[in-house]
Amino acid sequence: MMPSSFTIGVLLLFLFVQMAIGADPLYHFCSTNSGNFTPYGPYDQNLNKLLGNLYYKTPLTGFGMDSEGQYQAQTFGLSLCRGDVSSEDCMSCVVNASAEICKRCPNNKAATIWYDQCLLKYTNSNLFGQIDGGIKFYLLNINNVSDPTSFNLATKRLLSGLSKTAYTDPKMYAAGVIDLEGSKKLYGLVQCTRDLSSGDCKTCLEDAISDLPSCCDGRKGGRVVGGSCNIRYETCSFVNA
Ligand SMILES: *[C@@H]1O[C@H](CO)[C@@H](O)[C@H](O)[C@H]1NC(C)=O
Ligand SMILES: *[C@@H]1O[C@H](CO)[C@@H](O)[C@H](O)[C@H]1NC(C)=O
Numbered sequence: 140m141m142p143s144s145f146t147i148g149v150l151l152l153f154l155f156v157q158m159a160i161g162a163d164p165l166y167h168f169c170s171t172n173s174g175n176f177t178p179y180g181p182y183d184q185n186l187n188k189l190l191g192n193l194y195y196k197t198p199l200t201g202f203g204m205d206s207e208g209q210y211q212a213q214t215f216g217l218s219l220c221r222g223d224v225s226s227e228d229c230m231s232c233v234v235n236a237s238a239e240i241c242k243r244c245p246n247n248k249a250a251t252i253w254y255d256q257c258l259l260k261y262t263n264s265n266l267f268g269q270i271d272g273g274i275k276f277y278l279l280n281i282n283n284v285s286d287p288t289s290f291n292l293a294t295k296r297l298l299s300g301l302s303k304t305a306y307t308d309p310k311m312y313a314a315g316v317i318d319l320e321g322s323k324k325l326y327g328l329v330q331c332t333r334d335l336s337s338g339d340c341k342t343c344l345e346d347a348i349s350d351l352p353s354c355c356d357g358r359k360g361g362r363v364v365g366g367s368c369n370i371r372y373e374t375c376s377f378v379n380a
Contacts (some may be wrong), residue, residue, distance in 0.1 A: 271366030
């Protein structure tokens, strides 16, 4: 079942044994719909300026957005660090993301790259304040729980509760933990890009949560990751306190 905002792009399914850590991107997407730019041309120059500004702005609050240039050469971009990440790690992640996105999508006028600790994207049309329906991917733990029915309910309860906190929070981020039976714990995280309105953040997170039965049924850990919001749950802690 696909949410209505999911119109273009592809849906991906990754299986992974261990939690992704470290320097490699989780995924990247070079848009082919938006066309290419000429190396060293006006779009390229504006994009360089934009990426420089994002790297400068984002670590201050964990979120940055910017637009550079005009008309055909205008570029819009944003970057978001995970809510618990230090400003040093945030900066390092955004620096890596801008270098890597230029390498992987050399002339694309629009692209997105996701890391464990940050997201960076740019396009040639105004993307601010709209839920990005372009791409969404799932990451899931290969291991299953023994009691999927109650576990799925707990997951939904945790992430729905966190969503309520996030969409009314200026940082649009929430992380938390609940107790499961047998002194087990369930950890969760939800986050939206801060260009969204509170209502759109809510919609984006609810859409992501509604994907859980199809992507992550009974899995010990799962993530739904998009260009405007992401959700994650695990049975072990994964955020910095
Ligand atoms: C950035 O890349 C460097 C070199 O590959 C790596 O050591 C570092 O951990 C990366 N930083 C982040 C936050 O991913
Ligand atoms: C978990 O369940 C899925 C779906 O039933 C199955 O394909 C997968 O192999 C299971 N994982 C393990 C580690 O047994």
